[in-house]
Amino acid sequence: MIPSIDVTPTLRGGAQWNTESRLLRHLSPGDHICHFYQKASDLTEVLVPFFRDGLLQGEACVWVLDNAKEIDGAKKALQAAVSDLDDRLQKGQIRIIAAPASHDTNAVKAIAELSKTIESTYGKEFTGFRLATNRCRVSSAASGLEVFEAGLAKLLKLHSAVAICSYSLETSNGAQVLRAMENHPYILVRRESGWYFVESPSSIRIEEPAVENAEQFRLLLESVKDYAIFLLDPEGTIVTWNIGAERLNLYTGKEIVGKNFKVFYTPEDSKAGVPGKLLAQALKDGRVQTESWRVRKDGTRFWAEVVITAIFDNNGRHVGYAKQTRDLTERKLHDESLIAAHQQLERRVEERTAQLNAISQALARSEEIFRRAIKESPIPMLLQDQTGAIVQISRGWISSSGFDPCDFKTMNEWIHKALKEKAEDFIEEVYQPHKPNETVARGEWTIEAKNGEKRIWEYFTTSFSSLIGGHEVLLHTAIDITDRKLAESHLIEQSRDLEQFAYVASHDLQEPLRKLASYAQLLEMNYTSHLDDNGKRFITYIVDGAERLQALISDLLLFSRSARDEIRMEPTDLGMVVKNVLDDLQELVQESSAKVQVGDLPVVQANAVQMGQVFQNLISNAIKFKNEGPSEIEIRTERQGDFWLISIKDNGIGFEMKYQEMIFKVFQRLHTRDRYPGTGIGLAICKRIVEKHGGKIWVKSEPGEGSTFSFTLPATGA
Amino acid sequence: MEKDFRILYIEDDRGDVDLLQYAINMIPGNRCHLSVIEDGEKAMTFIEQRDKNPQESPNLILLDLNLPRVHGRDVLLKLKGSAELCRIPVIVLTTSARQEDVDFCYEAGANAYIKKAIGFKEYQETVRRLIDFWAGTAVLPSPLRTSNPR
Numbered sequence: 001m002i003p004s005i006d007v008t009p010t011l012r013g014g015a016q017w018n019t020e021s022r023l024l025r026h027l028s029p030g031d032h033i034c035h036f037y038q039k040a041s042d043l044t045e046v047l048v049p050f051f052r053d054g055l056l057q058g059e060a061c062v063w064v065l066d067n068a069k070e071i072d073g074a075k076k077a078l079q080a081a082v083s084d085l086d087d088r089l090q091k092g093q094i095r096i097i098a099a100p101a102s103h104d105t106n107a108v109k110a111i112a113e114l115s116k117t118i119e120s121t122y123g124k125e126f127t128g129f130r131l132a133t134n135r136c137r138v139s140s141a142a143s144g145l146e147v148f149e150a151g152l153a154k155l156l157k158l159h160s161a162v163a164i165c166s167y168s169l170e171t172s173n174g175a176q177v178l179r180a181m182e183n184h185p186y187i188l189v190r191r192e193s194g195w196y197f198v199e200s201p202s203s204i205r206i207e208e209p210a211v212e213n214a215e216q217f218r219l220l221l222e223s224v225k226d227y228a229i230f231l232l233d234p235e236g237t238i239v240t241w242n243i244g245a246e247r248l249n250l251y252t253g254k255e256i257v258g259k260n261f262k263v264f265y266t267p268e269d270s271k272a273g274v275p276g277k278l279l280a281q282a283l284k285d286g287r288v289q290t291e292s293w294r295v296r297k298d299g300t301r302f303w304a305e306v307v308i309t310a311i312f313d314n315n316g317r318h319v320g321y322a323k324q325t326r327d328l329t330e331r332k333l334h335d336e337s338l339i340a341a342h343q344q345l346e347r348r349v350e351e352r353t354a355q356l357n358a359i360s361q362a363l364a365r366s367e368e369i370f371r372r373a374i375k376e377s378p379i380p381m382l383l384q385d386q387t388g389a390i391v392q393i394s395r396g397w398i399s400s401s402g403f404d405p406c407d408f409k410t411m412n413e414w415i416h417k418a419l420k421e422k423a424e425d426f427i428e429e430v431y432q433p434h435k436p437n438e439t440v441a442r443g444e445w446t447i448e449a450k451n452g453e454k455r456i457w458e459y460f461t462t463s464f465s466s467l468i469g470g471h472e473v474l475l476h477t478a479i480d481i482t483d484r485k486l487a488e489s490h491l492i493e494q495s496r497d498l499e500q501f502a503y504v505a506s507h508d509l510q511e512p513l514r515k516l517a518s519y520a521q522l523l524e525m526n527y528t529s530h531l532d533d534n535g536k537r538f539i540t541y542i543v544d545g546a547e548r549l550q551a552l553i554s555d556l557l558l559f560s561r562s563a564r565d566e567i568r569m570e571p572t573d574l575g576m577v578v579k580n581v582l583d584d585l586q587e588l589v590q591e592s593s594a595k596v597q598v599g600d601l602p603v604v605q606a607n608a609v610q611m612g613q614v615f616q617n618l619i620s621n622a623i624k625f626k627n628e629g630p631s632e633i634e635i636r637t638e639r640q641g642d643f644w645l646i647s648i649k650d651n652g653i654g655f656e657m658k659y660q661e662m663i664f665k666v667f668q669r670l671h672t673r674d675r676y677p678g679t680g681i682g683l684a685i686c687k688r689i690v691e692k693h694g695g696k697i698w699v700k701s702e703p704g705e706g707s708t709f710s711f712t713l714p715a716t717g718a
Numbered sequence: 719m720e721k722d723f724r725i726l727y728i729e730d731d732r733g734d735v736d737l738l739q740y741a742i743n744m745i746p747g748n749r750c751h752l753s754v755i756e757d758g759e760k761a762m763t764f765i766e767q768r769d770k771n772p773q774e775s776p777n778l779i780l781l782d783l784n785l786p787r788v789h790g791r792d793v794l795l796k797l798k799g800s801a802e803l804c805r806i807p808v809i810v811l812t813t814s815a816r817q818e819d820v821d822f823c824y825e826a827g828a829n830a831y832i833k834k835a836i837g838f839k840e841y842q843e844t845v846r847r848l849i850d851f852w853a854g855t856a857v858l859p860s861p862l863r864t865s866n867p868r
Contacts, residue, residue: 508784510813514836515733521838522740543837550836554815 029128029160032153034184038169044077046188046195047132050164051094052081059128060121061094064114066134068098095121099133111151118159129161134168149183164188228325231311234318236261236279248304248327250297261323264294266301282308282321291328303329380457380478384411391473400457400480402450411476418447430459444481456482498560509553517546548677555681558613559666562688567607569693574601574615574646577608578635581615585623594623594631601637602644604713610689615648617682618709622650624676627704639715643695647710654701663699686711721749723853724861726776728755728793729811730786737838738780741845750849758788761796768802774861775806778852781828783812783819791822798827805859807852 037043047063054061065074074096079085088094100113118129133152149165156163167180181187188195228245230238238261241253249256249264256263262275269275269292282288287309294304305326311319374381374392380401381394388410398404401418408414415431416423422445430442442459449455457478464473520542528536578598582589589596596619622633631650638645655663655670662668664687669680690697690711701707725742729735735754742750753776755761768775779797783790790810798804807829812819820831832848835841852858 510836511731511734511784514813514834514841515731515737517836518737518838518841519733522737525838547836 029162030153030157031162031186032149032156032184033162033164033186033188034180035164035166035188036169036180037166040073043134043166044074047074047164047166048077048081050130050132051078054128054130055082055085055088055094057128058093058126059130060092060126061129062117062121062131063094063096064099064117064131064133065096066099071096071098092121093126107145107147107151110148111155114152115155118155118161129159131156131161131163132166133163134166145180146183149180228323230323232261232279232308232321232323234320236275236321239320245325248296248302248325249294255297264325266293266295269293278306278308279321282310283318286310294325302327374475380476380480382411382414382476384474384476386472386474388412390414396480397478400449400455400478401447402453407450411474418449419445420448422446430461454482455480456485501560510550513546513550513553517543517550520546548679552679552681555679555685559681559685559688562610562613562685562692567610567692569605569607571603572606572608572611573603574606574611574637577601577611578615578619581612581619584616585620588620588623592623592626592631594626594633596633596635598635599637601635601646602639602715604644604693605716606693606713607689610692614686614689614711617686618648621682621709622648622652622707624678625650625652625654625671625707627651627653627706640712642715643712644715645710645712647708649706649708651706654703654705654707656703657701660699660701664697723748723750723778723849724774724776725750725752725778725780726755727752727780728758728761728785728790729780729782730756731782734782734834737841738845741838741842742849744842745846745849748849748853750853758785758790758793761785761793762788765793765796765800765803769800772802772863775803775863777806777858777861779803779806779808780811781808783810783814783823791819791826794823794826794828802863805863807856807858809848809852 035046037046051061051063063074063078065071075085075089078094078096082088085094089096095117097117100110114131114133118131121129152163152165155161165180165184227242228248229240229242230245231240233239238257238259241251241257245256246252260275262270265275274292278288278290287307289305289307291303291305293301294306295301305328307324309322309324311322313319371383371392374383374394377394378396378399379394380397381392382390382397383392385391390405390409390411393405401414403414403417408417411431412427415426419426426445430445442461445457445459447455447457458481460477460479462475462477464475520539523531524536524539524543531539575598578601582596582598588594619633619635623631631652634649636647636649638647659670663670664683666681666684668684669678686709687697690713694714695712697709697711699707699709727735727738729738735752739752742748742752755764781790781794781797785793790812794808794810797806797808804827808827810819810823810828810831811834812832813834815833823831830848832844835844
């Protein structure tokens with residue numbers, strides 16, 4: 001037990017405490033001291049001797065620090081004063097701990113924890129208990145300080161312990177300093193000359209001359225910044241002044257001390273005697289609180305909350321007043337705006353929460369849709385997370401590869417099962433390289449299905465950087481092109497057959513035909529004398545039929561080649577092409593006395609031979625399908641955007657537009673062979689060639705008025 | 719045409735042979751002698767024998783391409799690879815108009831490539847001009863080899 005020492009004589013009147021003298025001498029069990037500090041050394045200056053004394057006295061000690069980082073510094077400082085600190089720490093005589101977080105927010109809990117700490121530390125082998133706790137962070141909870149300090153006071157009484165509660169003057173505001181002062185019986189405050197004990201204003205019971213005590217109180221109050229706190233003598237004359245008052249009222253201490261506090265009141269209030277009335281009421285009730293307009297030195301006004309407390313000495317003699325003033329103008333505005341801001345904040349939080357809920361629901365929905373879409377897709381699709389685990393797998397994937405989700409858990413497993421010896425190549429080319437949010441076609445891969453069947457997949461991978469739960473996922477998509485590939489190889493075979501046919505057509509088919517025609521002619525030449533008119537006519541039919549068949553075969557060959565052959569495109573002067581065609585058709589042109597007008601023709605990227613076939617067909621058609629009278633043919637060119645438009649206009653027999661599509665089809669003819677001989681393949685060849693060159697061909701015509709065949713060719717490079 | 723002009727026709731179709739014979743017969747005052755080999759295989763044997771046992775060669779060889787058993791292309795290569803017959807002009811006479819065939823034949827050393835016309839009159843005219851040129855205009859090598867350039 002701490003020996004009961006009567007400290008009253010030394011403490012009263014603002015005893016100076018020398019850190020070298022024993023603090024213990026000033027303390028009695030249950031003592032609860034408020035300690036204001038500015039810098040770290042202010043803490044150790046008081047607390048090191050406090051604990052040193054306790055330890056040497058055989059008391060149990062607990063030093064509660066603001067945070068764990070300070071523990072080492074505190075230990076070092078204490079070690080310098082107590083050489084065998086380590087032993088004492090080990091023994092459990094002293095514990096240096098960081099304040100639990102609850103110290104800031106929950107005073108009741110903080111007290112409960114402290115109580116546990118004290119009980120667990122305070123054993124019979126120790127003669128007493130002392131505690132230091134740094135309350136610099138106590139500001140946050142509204143009534144936390146009062147609850148904490150009241151609780152602590154009870155604890156101290158219960159355990160006959162003493163405690164120092166340290167408050168930072170840097171981080172506490174004026175109100176907190178006042179509250180701290182009000183809630184501790186003693187205050188330890190640093191002045192230039194050292195540390196002083198001051199009795200709390202709440203417990204001031206002045207026995208010695210008030211002035212001396214007030215002087216110490218004044219020194220303390222002077223450092224309070226946010227409140228105007230000053231003392232008045234019984235008549236209302238200002239006795240002390242602090243920084244807060246200077247800030248609020250704009251007077252310096254020199255200017256104002258000694259003047260009557262009436263100067264702070266508006267002329268109206270002064271006239272009405274308000275200041276006097278307030279003092280009288282404070283004297284009568286002990287305390288008066290008002291809110292009203294006050295006047296600064298510069299004449300401006302502010303809305304103030306004023307508390308005037310009457311001060312009595314121990315004999316009940318009225319020695320003056322303590323007056324604290326707070327500018328409520330800003331506070332009021334601030335409160336209002338704070339409330340508004342708070343409400344707005346709450347509204348926003350609600351809105352935002354609702355939005356977030358909606359978004360997260362929508363996300364969950366769309367994620368669900370996305371996964372369902374994959375699941376039900378007939379196309380092989382697989383979604384994996386960044387670890388390679390399978391997130392979703394499509395029906396198509398299962399049906400095409402034969403592997404279902406039971407067969408593999410990771411993408412890697414699947415790759416090795418389905419790609420076999422190609423697995424490493426696949427990983428290197430397809431699986432590894434990907435950029436976020438990029439889809440890449442990675443070519444064709446032959447996979448081996450579960451049943452051993454080979455399937456050809458055209459493979460795509462897409463990475464999504466934040467799709468599901470913000471993680472990266474990879475979407476694998478494949479197109480099963482096995483059937484297409486099969487069809488393609490059939491097509492290649494068919495194309496070979498066609499080539500064979502082409503050869504047959506060009507040679508084998510023509511041989512017998514030639515013989516037919518030749519011998520019919522021989523017969524005609526040498527044996528006409530043996531034949532009657534019918535016989536002669538029959539021979540003509542044979543020759544004509546054979547010739548037509550030969551023409552058909554060679555046109556058909558041309559037609560099949562026009563589509564199949566790889567043709568070489570080169571800059572081709574269509575003017576030259578047309579000139580050559582006209583040379584070839586010279587005889588026909590002369591026979592029908594046709595007039596052909598050729599405008600400027602462009603140079604295009606084309607195959608000259610095929611272009612020749614196009615012009616040959618179109619020009620000879622124009623001549624062939626002529627009206628009575630000479631035919632006039634006009635070849636024109638016009639630039640239309642990226643294309644050349646070439647048209648061949650005649651004044652021939654024309655046709656009805658309902659046939660415009662038919663005439664471009666193979667073997668489709670509008671006229672009898674007798675009048676207009678032809679195979680019916682020419683325009684089909686033209687269409688194929690023009691389309692192969694990237695153009696279009698069409699016709700405008702009217703019966704009896706002639707036709708205009710037009711086609712386009714890309715003007716690239718021209 | 720003062721001398722006999724020996725033509726070897728490698729052709730499997732009897733009708734074509736007759737047609738050629740007719741066409742030649744219609745050339746006034748011609749002294750062409752036509753001998754025929756009916757298939758590619760026989761042509762190959764003929765060339766081999768001539769190389770082993772040189773005899774008087776024909777003045778002109780007419781070759782069809784579409785031959786049974788051994789294709790005319792191979793016969794052409796064999797002819798142009800023969801020590802004995804390589805100097806004899808070879809005229810490819812065929813119904814094929816394929817550019818591939820044309821190019822192949824010239825590259826293999828054919829002296830001309832002629833597409834058989836469909837009608838007889840035209841065909842006869844072609845043959846007349848052919849014989850006229852090779853038997854009348856062109857100067858030809860000796861029937862028997864006199865030099866050995868290789």
